[in-house]
Amino acid sequence: MARLQRSTSFSRSDEGSRPLPIALGRSPAGAFPALGRAVPWLLLGPALLPLLALVLVPYVGALLYSLTDATLANITAPAVVGLKNFGAVINSREPPFRLVVEATVVFTLGTVVGSLGLGTTLALALSSLKPTARGLLLAIFLVPWVIAGVVIGYTWKLVYDPQIGLANAILGLVGIAPIPWLVERWLAIGALVVANVWAAYGVVLLIVSSALSNVPRSIVLAARSDGAGLGTIVWRIILPTIRPAMLLATLVAFITGLSVFDLIFVLTGGGPIYQTETLALTMYRLTFKRGDVGEGAAVTLILFVFCLLLAAGYVIIWQREAKKWS
Amino acid sequence: MELMELSPVQRAGRWLALALGLLFTLVPVFWVLSVAFRPAGSFTFPVGIVPSALTLDNFSIVLFGAKGIGLRPYLNAAIYGLSAALLTAIISSLAGYALARYDLRFGRALLLMFLALNFLPAAARVVPLFLLYVRTDLYDRQIGLVLAYVAGATPLGIWLMAGTIRQIPIRLEQAARIDGAGAFTVAWRILLPLAMPGVLVVATLAFVDGWNSFSLPLILTQRPEVQPYTVLLRQFVQPSEGGVDWTLLAAGSLLGVIPVLVAFALLQSRLVGAADVGGAVKG
Numbered sequence: 387m388a389r390l391q392r393s394t395s396f397s398r399s400d401e402g403s404r405p406l407p408i409a410l411g412r413s414p415a416g417a418f419p420a421l422g423r424a425v426p427w428l429l430l431g432p433a434l435l436p437l438l439a440l441v442l443v444p445y446v447g448a449l450l451y452s453l454t455d456a457t458l459a460n461i462t463a464p465a466v467v468g469l470k471n472f473g474a475v476i477n478s479r480e481p482p483f484r485l486v487v488e489a490t491v492v493f494t495l496g497t498v499v500g501s502l503g504l505g506t507t508l509a510l511a512l513s514s515l516k517p518t519a520r521g522l523l524l525a526i527f528l529v530p531w532v533i534a535g536v537v538i539g540y541t542w543k544l545v546y547d548p549q550i551g552l553a554n555a556i557l558g559l560v561g562i563a564p565i566p567w568l569v570e571r572w573l574a575i576g577a578l579v580v581a582n583v584w585a586a587y588g589v590v591l592l593i594v595s596s597a598l599s600n601v602p603r604s605i606v607l608a609a610r611s612d613g614a615g616l617g618t619i620v621w622r623i624i625l626p627t628i629r630p631a632m633l634l635a636t637l638v639a640f641i642t643g644l645s646v647f648d649l650i651f652v653l654t655g656g657g658p659i660y661q662t663e664t665l666a667l668t669m670y671r672l673t674f675k676r677g678d679v680g681e682g683a684a685v686t687l688i689l690f691v692f693c694l695l696l697a698a699g700y701v702i703i704w705q706r707e708a709k710k711w712s
Numbered sequence: 713m714e715l716m717e718l719s720p721v722q723r724a725g726r727w728l729a730l731a732l733g734l735l736f737t738l739v740p741v742f743w744v745l746s747v748a749f750r751p752a753g754s755f756t757f758p759v760g761i762v763p764s765a766l767t768l769d770n771f772s773i774v775l776f777g778a779k780g781i782g783l784r785p786y787l788n789a790a791i792y793g794l795s796a797a798l799l800t801a802i803i804s805s806l807a808g809y810a811l812a813r814y815d816l817r818f819g820r821a822l823l824l825m826f827l828a829l830n831f832l833p834a835a836a837r838v839v840p841l842f843l844l845y846v847r848t849d850l851y852d853r854q855i856g857l858v859l860a861y862v863a864g865a866t867p868l869g870i871w872l873m874a875g876t877i878r879q880i881p882i883r884l885e886q887a888a889r890i891d892g893a894g895a896f897t898v899a900w901r902i903l904l905p906l907a908m909p910g911v912l913v914v915a916t917l918a919f920v921d922g923w924n925s926f927s928l929p930l931i932l933t934q935r936p937e938v939q940p941y942t943v944l945l946r947q948f949v950q951p952s953e954g955g956v957d958w959t960l961l962a963a964g965s966l967l968g969v970i971p972v973l974v975a976f977a978l979l980q981s982r983l984v985g986a987a988d989v990g991g992a993v994k995g
Contacts, residue, residue, distance in 0.1 A: 426810035430822070433807035433866050439828065442865035444840030451843055456904040462759040463848055508733045511726045523730060527737055527981050532972045534924030536942045537965045540949075541740045544747055550759045552743040559761075573790055584740065598715060606716055616722055624715075637831065645833030648926040648942075652949075673929065675841050686839040690832075697831035701824050 427660040445690065451683040460679035471684040475672075479658035489575060490644065491586025496579035497586055497643030502635060504583060505590025508622060512591075513598045524595060539652025542581035546653070568654050570659040576661060584650055586642045590635040597631030598624070630707050637700040644692055663687050755958070770963035779960065781944045786967060789940035789969035791854070792929075793922035793971075796861035800869045800918035803862065808873025809903070813882065823874065829867035837864065838931045845932055849940050852934045860928050865918035876910030877903070916979050922974050941968050 452471050456464035476483050508527055512520045512661045530538065545552045546567040554564040601624055607622050625632065647666040650656060656663035656671065663671070665685060673682025718726060730972030748770055750763040752816040767775050774780040811819055841860055842851070882904065904911070933939050941964065948961040 426814040426816055429806040429810035432803045433870055436803075436859060436863045437829065437866065440841065440844070440859060440945065441832070441837070444837070444844040445848075447843050462845070466866050500781075504733065504736075507729055511729045511733075514718055514726060514745060515714065517950070521980075523734075527733060529741065529973070530737060532920060532924075532976050533969050534926065534942055534972075535783075536926040536945065537924075537968050538943065540961055540965045541744050543949075544743055544958065545740050547956075547958075550741070550747070550755055554759070555759050555761050584736065587768070601715060603715060610717075616716070616718070641831050641833055645835040647835040651927075669835070669839060673842070679839075679843065684842070684987035686836060690836045692834055693836055694828075698830040701828055704827075705824075 393425070397544075424576055429583075448683045448686050448690075451679055452687055454680050456679040458674070458679060461679060464680065467680070471680045471686075475668075475681055475684050475688070481663060486663050486665060486668050487596070487662060489662060491660075492575055493579060493582070493646070493650075493664055494497065494640060496576070497582045497646070498512035498636065498639045500579060501586040501590050502632075505635065506594050507586040509591050509598055510589070510624070512595060515633035523592070527591055528588045530584050531586075531592070533585075535585060535646070535648030536652055538581065538585045541647045542584070542649075543653055546577055569658060569675045574654060574658075574662050577652060578650055582643065582646055582652065585637055585646075585649060589638055593631050593635045593638070594628065597628035601627050614647075630704065633703060633707070637696055640696055644696075645689065654673035663691075678683075744962045744966060747958055748966050752957075752959045752961055770959045771967065774786075774960055774964045774967060779957070781941065781947055781964065784937065785941035785944045788854075788938060789923050789942065789968070790971070792858055792861060792940060793919040795858045796865060796922035797915040799858070799862045799921035800865040801915040802867065803912050804869030804873045805868050805904075805907065805911060807866070807870045809877050809899075811874040812877035823871070826867040828868045830871065832864075832867075834864060834927050836923065838927050841928070842931050846882070851932060854937065854938050857865075857929055857932055857938075859920075860916065860932060861922045861925065864928075865914075865921050869914040869918065872914050873907070873910055874912060876907050880906045912979065916975050919975060923968075923972060 451464070453466055453468060454464035455467045455470075512523060512527075533541075548554060548564055548566050548654060549652070551567070553567060557563070557565065565573075566579045567707070605623060605627070609619050614622070645666055646664070647670065650662060650664060650667055651670070654662045656667035666689060667691060669682055669685040672678050672685060729933055746761070748764055749766045751765050751767045751769065752773075775783050775786075785850070796814050798840040811815070816822070837860070845856050850859070857972070884902055884906070885898050888902050903957065923940075925940070929938075930942050933943075936944060945961065945964050945968070948957040948964060950956075
């Protein structure tokens with residue numbers, strides 16, 4: 387998901403290319419007079435049905451399950467226990483819920499700051515290159531973005547491994563003793579953040595690059611002839627101009643950080659002893675390792691609400707921006 | 713065209729940033745290559761950064777050897793990716809057309825809903841889908857997995873296709889109609905060729921999502937015969953005799969990367985343009 391969303395100026399073009407009210411009227415439905423107004427809904431049907439059946443229904447199901455004591459062994463006829471599962475998750479002792487929240491927040495913020503910083507810096511650096519060099523470098527920078535999360539996990543497992551890992555091999559060259567990268571809590575979370583930034587900066591770069599290619603060169607030139615320096619141009623002219631894209635990139639980075647599963651699953655599995663467990667890992671552990679479907683569903687809903695809030699916030703801000711533009 | 717002109721110092725800074733970025737991007741890739749082409753058991757400690765000997769054995773062991781995972785997991789991933797790509801492209805094109813061309817009462821609300829659904833990550837979908845699949849007998853079935861991918865990929869697909877179709881002048885359709893072409897002729901002969909760049913982007917993204925997916929097949933399937941390489945690579949991490957089979961893990965991972973790199977190389981020229989589907993037509 388969230389691989390390539392760029393829709394920042396969608397509604398501007400929205401108004402511009404509305405079908406003109408000529409000849410065949412406002413819509414091209416003329417060919418199926420018998421079906422008439424049903425045509426667009428017939429076209430939308432194949433899209434709406436799977437989304438209803440495979441997004442809406444499962445979430446209603448998960449909501450209901452989160453109120454029961456269902457286990458993997460007893461999925462069909464669980465008893466209703468109300469909000470007990472949510473209480474159990476939040477008051478969990480092993481590991482304390484606070485530990486998971488802390489790891490999730492730090493991991494997410496690290497991912498956001500790192501991938502926005504790196505992606506935007508590289509996009510700006512690329513924007514001042516000639517098109518050929520820019521295209522070539524962009525293609526290389528996008529390589530991590532297309533690789534499967536689980537393969538990225540194995541890639542960094544090869545880097546961090548205490549024995550055959552590249553990180554320690556390099557340290558060895560300059561005479562530093564091997565470091566167990568994935569053992570101590572904050573070092574491990576830091577290592578995971580670096581790996582996830584590697585995975586996530588590409589999409590930021592892509593979004594920001596696309597936006598930069600639309601910044602009118604004239605406003606940059608005007609600012610320059612008014613005597614503005616590079617820093618002023620970037621901070622005061624370019625970044626505000628591409629604010630919708632920055633907003634989108636921020637949201638994508640947030641969700642990549644919040645929901646990451648494959649990478650942590652492969653690299654640390656949430657361990658050692660829950661030290662790097664984030665919400666997504668808790669969800670997996672409760673549901674499939676402990677078999678506590680009710681509690682697992684409760685964590686899924688917590689995760690879902692966070693994603694929903696982020697997405698809703700984005701849609702609202704995006705609409706406000708779109709209004710400003712039109 | 714370049715966006716800015718830089719002073720020599722700024723130029724140096726730019727190249728430094730790009731060089732560091734390249735280093736960060738490529739060093740882990742280099743290491744996977746370096747491990748994947750090493751003969752098994754040629755690790756010395758401390759491990760050498762450049763391999764002392766090169767071999768292709770690891771790749772053939774992964775695909776055909778007794779210790780490997782075989783060709784099947786890669787074929788499975790290809791089947792899932794291609795099915796998801798085809799279905800997503802068709803569904804998104806139809807829905808995108810409806811949203812782009814009809815003045816629907818809830819059209820804008822639907823578009824915003826699809827936009828929001830884009831941001832629903834796979835990790836937040838697996839447990840609900842697992843529960844549904846167990847209750848409806850879709851669990852451990854290939855069709856179930858493909859449907860899950862399609863549901864995940866269509867929101868972005870619809871959004872991109874609506875943008876693509878909006879850019880095709882409606883007068884082309886109207887002119888063809890006046891010349892007597894039917895709706896299917898218009899769709900097939902006029903709209904599809906013009907919308908092809910968008911369709912290809914949507915299909916490629918869906919393919920890559922299906923090919924790369926891990927958490928969905930991990931949780932929604934059980935039999936190794938239907939699982940993709942992403943799930944089965946784990947075999948190299950926990951082989952029964954203990955320890956990690958590093959060379960096979962690296963080789964198996966690389967085999968999983970090649971198809972997506974090819975897909976994106978074919979698409980590369982369109983990619984930045986496609987990321988800009990919304991902005992291409994201006995006021």
